[in-house]
């Protein structure tokens with residue numbers, strides 16, 4: 001089984017890593033896709049996000065990281081993946097995630113969206129929260145991989 005895990009990853013957090021690690025244990029191959037979204041103004045460039053993710057998952061041999069533009073279902077098809085992975089945190093994720101999953105299933109019925117519930121310790125963690133904690137220098141090391149903490153220091157020190 002091959003799966004894709006799409007997101008902005010601006011930046012990757014331990015919440016994402018938790019999902020990636022757990023999925024890598026149940027699929028043959030996982031392709032993490034960083035979405036190039038021109039409507040969002042990211043904090044980190046595409047190259048930085050790619051570098052941080054690749055470094056953070058380098059020990060997981062069946063995980064690849066790529067960037068993509070456009071619809072997730074096309075990204076899945078290009079990678080010959082039948083499964084889209086999404087992580088579900090608090091209840092507020094549910095509504096939008098259902099909308100996206102239903103829409104995708106309408107367009108591409110051969111592809112299934114699989115939801116993993118977040119591990120409890122990361123259920124309130126988001127990239128936005130990590131940015132806030134890093135901004136106030138309040139212990140972001142607990143929330144993101146070392147390379148991300150380092151990049152935060154570089155950004156905020158400038």
Ligand code: ADP
Pocket residue numbers: 006007008009010013014015016019085086087088089093117118119122123124125126127
């Ligand atoms: P998007 O911009 O698509 O929401 P994100 O990078 O924020 O992209 O998230 C990508 C995926 O990871 C989404 O399915 C999201 O629900 C999931 N995710 C984000 N943070 C966590 C977390 N702390 N625990 C579990 N899943 C998470």
